[in-house]
Structures are given as structure tokens and as C-alpha cells.
Amino acid sequence: MRLWKNHVQVSDFVVRKAESQFAYSNYRRYYQEARCHAGGEKKDAVKKLREYFSQHPYRAVKSIDASQAIQMASLLGEDGRFSDLNSTEEQFERENAYQQGYENTTDDRVGIFIAGALNRIYQLADACRKGRLEKTSEFTDKLWKAVVHYGNLEISRPNDKPRFHASCFAIPTAAVNIYFACTEDMDRAERGEGNKYLKNACDMLKVLGLQAYTQPLRRDDTDKNVVSVERFRNHVWWVGGNALAYRSLLPVAVMYSSVPMLDVLAEVCQRGISMTSQITYDDSFWTEGFTADGAGWGHGMQCLIWGYPIDGTSSALNMLGMLNGTPWAKQLSRENADALMNFFRGGSWYYRDGYRLPCLDRNSYEYRNKEEAIPYYKMLRNVVKNWLSSFSPEEQKELQQLLAEAETNRIRMKGTEKGVYQGTRWFFNNDDLMKHTPDYHLMINMASVRCDGLESAAFADNYNFYPTDGMTLFQRHGNEYFQIMGGWDVTASPGVTAREGMERLTPVTNWRGYCSRHNFAAGAADGADYAAGGYIFEKMHGADKENVNDKGDRKVKNELLYGFKAYKGYFVLGDYLVALGAGVTNNCPDMEGHIRTTLDQTARVAPVYLWKKGKKTDVAKGSMLLDARKMKDTWVIQEGQFAYQGLPEYQANLYVASESCPAHWAKMNARNKKKSGLPEKVSVLRLWTDHGQSPKNDTYGYTVYLGKDEPARKLPFEVLRNDTLIQAVRSTDKKVVEAVFYPEAPVLKAKGLTLEVSAPCALVLRETDTECYVSVTDARMDATLKEITLVWNGQKIVVPMPQGISCGKSVTVCVKK
Known part of the structure; x- marks a missing residue:
């Protein structure tokens, strides 16, 4: 049946199934508009793009050789079915699986089956194109029937549950690759030539390809017009990597010869290279991707910096590159360049000497023992090679230096401003406080209700329960954790306050991770040697927040995760970290398991000993309990790594375990099942304090020395206060004060010091002989807060708060004394 002009023919059965199952009324117009708009210069450009894709498969499965092709072809029957798949x-069919949904978006057995069959068809078509398989009319008729048969299985499936990965990623990709592997045949079909099998197959491939734009349905107005910019905004399935990276959008547009599709893609690609933040979330072009603090979001507001943000932006740059020299060519705007520079700078903090930081994606527990380039390396190389003219001369020089250092896996960027690549930094959209120097890397991953936690899935990490619970990672080499995480007790994750009992945890698929119930997290950083931060921790499931559409598995409760609270503060003074805890309270004291705060759980790679005023005592393998109140000035040191000391005023005990633990790599991450030679046991150093079964307003305090030489024999700081109102420390020379002011905080008073603030915040106050540098961060990211006023020893200091997309950023001012 001829439906439209320009020799586009669509058979009755394809139209019926497509219109009934795709659930939008404007299906036919995509064919109509594709041809009506293809005129002049754009029409010629489309022809060149069609030639390109006919010669360059798009993310296609591997080609097969002649013998493999003959074997595969022998399985294809006259009815278009592969005999071994019947x-x-x-x-x-017996299970009625075609008409059923599936529990998780990655568990689509039917979709995976259909995609596999279509990829076989592509491999056979590709073999014919390359002369590895004889292309007879009898054989091609079977190919066309196969396209229709397996395509029918797909387009007959219901949409009452989302059809995700297979339907919008794999199947459209297979369809366009089949189409372009048979370009001459498809061209004949579109001219109205060829037999019915060819025509039906051509129609079916277009219907399947269009699923890159239609699936999953959003149940909003964009389902009525999928070829629109708004289709690729404001939904987790349609932004960032899920929008541009995994969908075959460009080849589908070219398959349709669609100018409107190409118009939309060019605009989405350019506008997608931008930044978002909590404050501008509703107005940002993408709600995921690069964040204003220099990191990135994926699957909601979780710091999946190495996945979706890079995938989405890299694909945008690649598509814009492919459109260069066409009417859709674009130059990078200043906004694009700023977003890229901010991400390259900020992203470098999430990487240490050949290793990305743990707990930044759903494959943290995958065993890694080899250095790899920083994950944005290919994108950086693309920018330097193809887009350098879009940046200022100073930025060009910086990008070239960054690329050169990235190629060595050692990013230091000497000569750049402190706080840009090295020093201290607060990632205000992700609740991350860091210090990065040539000698070490420190990350504190705090939590608030503003951010999502880290996702987990059955096909990846199975125990991502604690990464954003104040996880505190100390690294000198970059692999301290990756080599032992198969033997981790996740309830003793470094820096985390948690209820013990890993054996009682049941893995779940959780796309939003876990966060804190409280809108309170802050980190103030001067960019150099000093930083202060803190948050109120009371764990909640990220899917319990409003407007979450990907809730994951909520049947498994894992109650031991919840029911306690703590105020956790962190203070960086040069090479010392001071960690303070207050208000540690178990609200479910009858629940099994003590509440513990872990200082570290790291690889034991060198001798461990107790050190006090120059005297060493070896720590034997096994566990030992130290009475912190009797161990003043005593350090636990791993030679060449880090030194730990409990602060006896705030914790009664310090446990140290130096032991060999069995490693359960496959249990921790599904990818490890495919790896061989993984260590069966790992050597672990673990330190923690035990709050007991029913703590109420308990405290803790410890310090970690990060330098390479021996720590000072006398601590170079004093704790001024540690409770649920204020946590504060001061250097012994009284030149540096660091504090976290919680809600209802009073004036901070100490000898020679009074300090009052007008709003909850974290701050660093550093004196010189003539000036005072004050770094302040609003702990609640209040968009209406214009300034925070400090009164320091009677002197009033007004600190303007960043507005708009920078709201929540740490700001430093200098005042005369």
C-alpha cells in the first residue's frame, strides 16, 4: 500500500503494529517530513552521509569470515527463522514472554534474544557485501523474511512497562547496520522496486530504527513528536549518555534521509555540552552530564563522573565532528568551551596515577591491577585535535599540557593555580571534599539529600551500600583499595559510620543509591593546604526522594543500613586530616550489630608498627585493641603509607586488624566472574572504633598523617569543640581555625578566639601578619542566601555567597586585620 509521496511504501502489517504498539499518533509523518525537507544543500549532504554509513558500520558486532558465514547461513530457513533459535x-511463546515486561531494565531476555537474531542478519548481510557469502535472490529473500520475522516479535511487544536497553539501543543499531549493509537493495525498495520481501524488510528496518527515538515511552507530550529537542531533555533515559551515546540517532536520521532529525541532533549535541547544578537543575539543558563543580552526574544526581557525562559529551563531539563540512556544522560556543575546561580540570581530581578513584561507578569492586589512562583521555585528545581553536590561547596551552601529562598517567599540572588541579577543593554538586598533591590523594565522599548515592546492579557491583556515607580514601599510589576490595567488609568501609553485619546484607539493584535525609553538607577549601567540611548523616534510600522514576528493587529492605545518626566533620591542616564525630546515636538499639566508625580498610603493603616519640613496636598479624585513652601521641603507621592516631578525648578504643582475608571477587562484582588468576586472599589493614550496640550522643576523633616523613611528635592542632552544634579545630600556632557550624550553632569560643556566623556553614580562617583569608561555604545551598557574616574577635567580615549555577561553591575573601 502506497501511503506517501517520494516512493515511501509501508506495508499494512507494519503500519498496524507500529501504530498500535508505539502509542503515538504521528508515526507516518517521519517518513513524510524526511523527504519533504531534504532539498538543496542539505539533500546533497544527506547523500554523502548515506555513503559514509554504507561504508562504515556503526557500533556493529564483529564481522564473520567465510566459513562462519556459510555455517550461519545454513541455519536460516525458508521462513526466515534461524533453526537453532526456534x-x-x-x-x-509458551511462557507468553513476548507480552510480559521485566523486573529490571537489563533483564529483558526477549529483547536480548531479538537483538541477537538481528545481529546475525547483519553479519550475513555484511558477509554478502564483502563477497564472503554468495548473494543469491533465494538467500536474500530469506534474509528479508528474517528481518520481518524477528522485527515482528519486537514491534508486537507491549509498552505497559518500559522497553529499554535492547529496544532503544541494541535493536535500532542492528537495524541501521543491516540497512546500510544492503544500501543498494534498500534504495531499490524506496524507489518502489524489488519484491514484497525486500519492501517489507526495508519498512521494518525503519520501524525498528525509529525505536532509537521512541523507546522507552515517556508518557508525556514528547511521545507525540519524538523528533524534537525536548525529547532529549528532562528525563534520566533521554539525557547524557542515555541520550546520545548508546542510541544510534545519527545513522537512523541518515537512514530516513531526515533533515528534521539532523536539525534536532545538531542542536542537541551543541546544547548538551553544558553544565548543570542543583540550583539550575530545572533550567539546565541536561539534568545530567557535567556539573558546575567540575564533576558530573548520571542516573540522577549521582557522581557517575566516568560514565554518562563522558559518554554523552564524547558522542556529542563525535557527531558534531561527523557533521563538520555539512550545513549542520557548528563551532563550539564559549559555553561549550567553559563546560569542557571545567570538567577536564575537575575530573582530574577523581583519578590518581593510573587509577580512577574507587566508588565512582557501579564497577568499583572489579579487580584492577594495571594502570589505565584517565577515562576522559579520548575526549581530551579529540578536543585538542579537532576543537582547539574554540579555546583561548591560554586554554590551548593548558589543554596541550594536560594531554601530555594524561599520556603518562601522572597529572600534576605544575604552574597552574592552586585548587585547579592540585591542592584542596570542594565539589559542591557532589558533596566531595578532596586534597590532591604529588605525594598523596585524599577524598571524603559526604552525603546529603541533595545528591544521590552510587548505583548498584546485579550485573555489576553487588554491595554498593556505603560509598557516599562519608567514605574517606587515602591513596599514595592509586591502587590501595582496588587490589583488596574483593576481601572488604563493606560495613567497615573507610571513614564510614555503620552498623556491622555484612553477612546480613542482601544485594539489590538500586539505581539511585543511598543518601542522607538532611540538607546539610559543606566543604570550605582555600585551594591550597587547608579545608574543612562536615555533614549530618542519617541514611535513606535515594529512591525515596520525590520525582524518582527509576526506583530499582525495593522488595529487599536491608534494615541494618538505617536507624542511626551522626554529625561528621573533617579538617585538613597541611598534611593532617582530623576527623571528628558527634551525636552518634543508634535509634534502633534492639537491632543486631554494633555501630562502628572505620578509620581505614586498606591494602597492607608494608610493615605496620606503633610509633611514639621515635620508638617503634611491630604490629603482628591479627587483631588488637588499643585503649585510646592510654595511647596519647601513639601512631599506627604503615611504612611508606599513612599514619593513624585516635584522639583520646573523643574515643575510648581503637581496634587494629592486620590480617589476610579471603577474597570473594565474583560476589562483589559480576564482571570478576570472567577473570582468572585473581588473588584468593588479600592482605588488609583495618582500623576502627566501636561505639557499641546502643550509643547515644557518642563521639569519636582521629587524625591521619598523609606526609611521607614521620609525623610530628606533638600534634600541630587542637580540637576546640566536637558536638552537634560546632565541630572545630585550630592550629597550635593559632593562625588557622577550621569549623563546621551546624543549625542553631552558638558563638565558638576558645582562648583568644570568638567566632560567630550568620548561617550554617563550613569555614577556614587563616591569618598572616597583615591579612586574614576566609573561605566559607553555605552548608544548605540556599539560593536565597546572598551572604554569610562572620564576627571574628569583634571584626565583622561579610562574605558574598555565589549565586546561580555556582551556588554552594566555596568562596575565599581576603580582609585586612
């Missing part, structure tokens, strides 16, 4: 297909 039993699975019939089983699905």
Missing part, C-alpha cells in the same frame, strides 16, 4: 522462540 526452541528458545517457542519457549518464549
Whole structure:
């Protein structure tokens, strides 16, 4: 049946199924608009793009050789079915699987089956194109029937549950690759030539390809017009990597010869290279991707910096590159350049000498023992090679230096301003406080209700329960944790306050991770040697927040995760970290398991000893309990690594375990099942304090020395206060004060010091002989807060708060004394 002009023919059965199952009324117009708008210069450009894709498969499965092609072809029957797949297909029919949804978006057995069959068809078509398989009319008729048969299985499926990965990523990709592997045949079909099998197959491939734009349905107005910019905004499935990286959008547009599609893609690609933040979330072009603090979000507001943000932006740059020299060519705007520079700078903090930091994606527990380039390396190389003219001369020089250092896996960027690549930094959209020097890396991953936690899935990490619970990672080499995480007790994750009992945890698929119930997290950093931060921790499931559409598995409760509270503060003074805890309270004291705060759980790679005033005592393998109140000025040191000391005023005990632990790599991450030679046991150094079964307003305090030489024999700081109102420390020379002021905080008073603030915040106050540098961060990211006023020893200091996309950023001012 001829439906539209320009020799586009669509058979009755394809139209019926497509219109009934895709659930939008404007299906036909995509064919119509594709041809009506293809005129002049754009029409010629589309022809060149069609030639390109006919010669360059798009993310296609691997080609097969002649013998493999002959074997595969022998399985294809006259009815267009692969004989070895019939039993699975019939089983699905008996189970009514084609009409059922699936529990998780990655568990789509039917979609995976259909995609596999379509990829076989592509491999056979590709073999014919390359002369590895004889292309007879009898054989091609079977190919066309196969396209229709397996395509029918797909387009007949219901949409009452989302059809995700297979339907919008894999199947459209297979469809366009089949189409362009048979370009001459498809061109004949679109001219109205060829037999019915070819025409039906051409129609079906376009219907399947269009699923890159239609699936999953959003149940909003964009379902009525999927070729629109708004289709690729404001939904977790349609932004960042899920928008541009995994969908075959460009080849589908070219398959349709669609000028409107190409118009939309060019605009989405350019506007997607931008930044978002909590404050500008509703107005940002993408709600995921690069964040204003220099990191990035994926699957909500979780710091999946190495996945979706890079995938989405890299794909945008690649598509814009492919459109260079066409009417859709674009130069990078200043906004694009700023977003890229901010990400390259900020992203470098999430990487240490050949290793990305743990707990930044759903494959943290995958065993890694080899250095790799920083994950944004290919994108950086693309920018330097193809887009350098979009940046200022100073930025060009910086990008070239960054690329050169990235190629060595050692990013130091000597000569750049402190706080840009090295020093201290607060990532205000992700609740991360860091210090990065050539000698070490420190990350504190705090939590608030503003951010999501880290996702987990059955096919990846199975125990991502604690990464954003104040996880505190100390690294000198970059692999201190990756080499032992198969033997981790996750309830003793470094820096975390948690209820013990890993054996009682049941893995779940959780796309939003876990966060804190409280809108309170802050880190003030001067960019150099000093920083202060803190947050109120009371764990909640990220999917319990409003407007979450990807809730994951909520059947498993894992109650031991919840029911306690703590105020956790962190203070960086040069090479010392001071960690303070207050208000540690178990609200469910009858629940099994003590509440513990872990100082570290790291690889034991060198001798461990107790050190006090120059005297060493070896720590034997096994566990030992130290009475912190009797161990003043005593350090636990791992030679060449880090030194730990409990502060006896705030914790009664310090446990140290130096032991060999069995490693359960496959249990921790599904990818490890495919790896061989993984260590069966790992050497672990673990330190923690035990709050007991029913703590109420308990405290803790410890310090970690990060330098390479021996720590000072006398601590170079004093704790001024540690409770649920104020946590504060001061250097012994009284030149530096660091504090976290919680809600209702009074005036901070100490000998020679009075300090009052007008709003909850974290701050660093550093004196010189003539000046005072004050770094302040609003702990609640209040968009209406214009300034925070300090009264310091009677002197009033007004600190303007950043507005708009920078709201929540740490700001430093200098005042005369």
C-alpha cells in the first residue's frame, strides 16, 4: 500500500503494529517530513552521509569470515527463522514472554534474544557485501523474511512497562547496520522496486530504527513528536549518555534521509555540552552530564563522573565532528568551551596515577591491577585535535599540557593555580571534599539529600551500600583499595559510620543509591593546604526522594543500613586530616550489630608498627585493641603509607586488624566472574572504633598523617569543640581555625578566639601578619542566601555567597586585620 509521496511504501502489517504498539499518533509523518525537507544543500549532504554509513558500520558486532558465514547461513530457513533459535522462540511463546515486561531494565531476555537474531542478519548481510557469502535472490529473500520475522516479535511487544536497553539501543543499531549493509537493495525498495520481501524488510528496518527515538515511552507530550529537542531533555533515559551515546540517532536520521532529525541532533549535541547544578537543575539543558563543580552526574544526581557525562559529551563531539563540512556544522560556543575546561580540570581530581578513584561507578569492586589512562583521555585528545581553536590561547596551552601529562598517567599540572588541579577543593554538586598533591590523594565522599548515592546492579557491583556515607580514601599510589576490595567488609568501609553485619546484607539493584535525609553538607577549601567540611548523616534510600522514576528493587529492605545518626566533620591542616564525630546515636538499639566508625580498610603493603616519640613496636598479624585513652601521641603507621592516631578525648578504643582475608571477587562484582588468576586472599589493614550496640550522643576523633616523613611528635592542632552544634579545630600556632557550624550553632569560643556566623556553614580562617583569608561555604545551598557574616574577635567580615549555577561553591575573601 502506497501511503506517501517520494516512493515511501509501508506495508499494512507494519503500519498496524507500529501504530498500535508505539502509542503515538504521528508515526507516518517521519517518513513524510524526511523527504519533504531534504532539498538543496542539505539533500546533497544527506547523500554523502548515506555513503559514509554504507561504508562504515556503526557500533556493529564483529564481522564473520567465510566459513562462519556459510555455517550461519545454513541455519536460516525458508521462513526466515534461524533453526537453532526456534526452541528458545517457542519457549518464549509458551511462557507468553513476548507480552510480559521485566523486573529490571537489563533483564529483558526477549529483547536480548531479538537483538541477537538481528545481529546475525547483519553479519550475513555484511558477509554478502564483502563477497564472503554468495548473494543469491533465494538467500536474500530469506534474509528479508528474517528481518520481518524477528522485527515482528519486537514491534508486537507491549509498552505497559518500559522497553529499554535492547529496544532503544541494541535493536535500532542492528537495524541501521543491516540497512546500510544492503544500501543498494534498500534504495531499490524506496524507489518502489524489488519484491514484497525486500519492501517489507526495508519498512521494518525503519520501524525498528525509529525505536532509537521512541523507546522507552515517556508518557508525556514528547511521545507525540519524538523528533524534537525536548525529547532529549528532562528525563534520566533521554539525557547524557542515555541520550546520545548508546542510541544510534545519527545513522537512523541518515537512514530516513531526515533533515528534521539532523536539525534536532545538531542542536542537541551543541546544547548538551553544558553544565548543570542543583540550583539550575530545572533550567539546565541536561539534568545530567557535567556539573558546575567540575564533576558530573548520571542516573540522577549521582557522581557517575566516568560514565554518562563522558559518554554523552564524547558522542556529542563525535557527531558534531561527523557533521563538520555539512550545513549542520557548528563551532563550539564559549559555553561549550567553559563546560569542557571545567570538567577536564575537575575530573582530574577523581583519578590518581593510573587509577580512577574507587566508588565512582557501579564497577568499583572489579579487580584492577594495571594502570589505565584517565577515562576522559579520548575526549581530551579529540578536543585538542579537532576543537582547539574554540579555546583561548591560554586554554590551548593548558589543554596541550594536560594531554601530555594524561599520556603518562601522572597529572600534576605544575604552574597552574592552586585548587585547579592540585591542592584542596570542594565539589559542591557532589558533596566531595578532596586534597590532591604529588605525594598523596585524599577524598571524603559526604552525603546529603541533595545528591544521590552510587548505583548498584546485579550485573555489576553487588554491595554498593556505603560509598557516599562519608567514605574517606587515602591513596599514595592509586591502587590501595582496588587490589583488596574483593576481601572488604563493606560495613567497615573507610571513614564510614555503620552498623556491622555484612553477612546480613542482601544485594539489590538500586539505581539511585543511598543518601542522607538532611540538607546539610559543606566543604570550605582555600585551594591550597587547608579545608574543612562536615555533614549530618542519617541514611535513606535515594529512591525515596520525590520525582524518582527509576526506583530499582525495593522488595529487599536491608534494615541494618538505617536507624542511626551522626554529625561528621573533617579538617585538613597541611598534611593532617582530623576527623571528628558527634551525636552518634543508634535509634534502633534492639537491632543486631554494633555501630562502628572505620578509620581505614586498606591494602597492607608494608610493615605496620606503633610509633611514639621515635620508638617503634611491630604490629603482628591479627587483631588488637588499643585503649585510646592510654595511647596519647601513639601512631599506627604503615611504612611508606599513612599514619593513624585516635584522639583520646573523643574515643575510648581503637581496634587494629592486620590480617589476610579471603577474597570473594565474583560476589562483589559480576564482571570478576570472567577473570582468572585473581588473588584468593588479600592482605588488609583495618582500623576502627566501636561505639557499641546502643550509643547515644557518642563521639569519636582521629587524625591521619598523609606526609611521607614521620609525623610530628606533638600534634600541630587542637580540637576546640566536637558536638552537634560546632565541630572545630585550630592550629597550635593559632593562625588557622577550621569549623563546621551546624543549625542553631552558638558563638565558638576558645582562648583568644570568638567566632560567630550568620548561617550554617563550613569555614577556614587563616591569618598572616597583615591579612586574614576566609573561605566559607553555605552548608544548605540556599539560593536565597546572598551572604554569610562572620564576627571574628569583634571584626565583622561579610562574605558574598555565589549565586546561580555556582551556588554552594566555596568562596575565599581576603580582609585586612
